Amino acid sequence: MQQKTIYLIRHGETDFNRRGVVQGSGVDSDLNEMGRAQAMAFFQAYQHVPFQKVYISGLQRTYQTVESFIELGIPYEKQTGLNEISWGIMEGKVPGNTDNEYYRNLIESWSSGNTALPTDGGESPDEVAARQKVAIDAILSRPNEETVLVAMHGRAMRILLCWLTAKPLAMMDQFEHSNLCLYKLRYEYGSNTFTIDVANDTSHLLTLALV
Template sequence: MKQKSIYLIRHGETDYNRQGIVQGSGVDSDLNAMGQAQAQAFYQAYQHIPFAKVYTSKLRRTMQSVQFFIDAGIAHESYEGLNEISWGVREGKMPNSFDNEYYRTLIENWAAGHTDYPTDQGESPEQVANRQKPVIDLILSRPDENPILVCMHGRAIRILLSWLMNEKLATMDLYEHSNLCLYKLIYSYETKEFTIEVSNDSTHLLALVMHQ
């Protein structure tokens, strides 16, 4: 039975992550020293996997997270469809108490099923899912590329996993994530369904945590 293994990771830590500042698709930040160390730790743990290709968003933090694999000669493609959600006017700003209330209302709206509700001058989860779908279709149209590595962003991963698992986008917050965490997905070409084999795994980062 023809299957495809997809190793899906979130990018490593940036200074914005550390400071609790929203990045979104409009902030093209670099990994910080911890993010670079996370990228190296992931590479050391998974360099034995014979990835056929690496896919990333167009944002630097995803490319830097998989740079060791690219430098090792693995083919790489990047797509805007894999970018983080646009958080609109709040991108790059330190959240204050008003913002906290705004985000709480936004997340509650999404959880209640209003996933067409956009961020302030940004995107809705449904808009993000709609731009993800052509990229996933492209990836699945290449069955000989197996396994592959995909590096994305936190909210974008939540949105992606919910629709890949045929669930409503309102359930997206069930999918937890941390910097440089791993989800391993198996796609069956026979049933046309995904299964999640590994969820939010960060055991490859344990040595970093112990050294902090």
């Protein structure tokens, strides 16, 4: 049975991550110094993997995360369906007490099953999943690309992993993530199923703690 192996990573750290600023699809931030170091540590750990394609979102922090692989000559493709969720009017802000209550209520609503509820001025998890399916369909339509690297974003990754593994989106928060974490998935073309072999792995970043 033909398989596709997907190395799914979250982008490296940005200053917005470090400062706790809300960073959705409307914030096109750069990696900071730590984020670039994380990207290089991941590259050094996985440069031997024979990736046939690299997929990124439409936001530059994903391109910067995998730039070293692209510089090897590996072809890459931008899929805006992989973009982070739009947090609407909250983007670019450091949440205050009132905002924290808003987020708590929003996450509780999603966790209770109301994943059609959008952020204020932004997207719902259902809407994110719908655009992700277009991107994933494109990736899966190329079975000759047996091993691919996909760089995307935290909340979007949680939503993606939920529906790829046939779980309701209400369970998305069970998928933990951190900057430059790795999820490794296997897709079986015959059974149309995804299996997670590695989850939220950051062992490639251990070298950074020694610096």
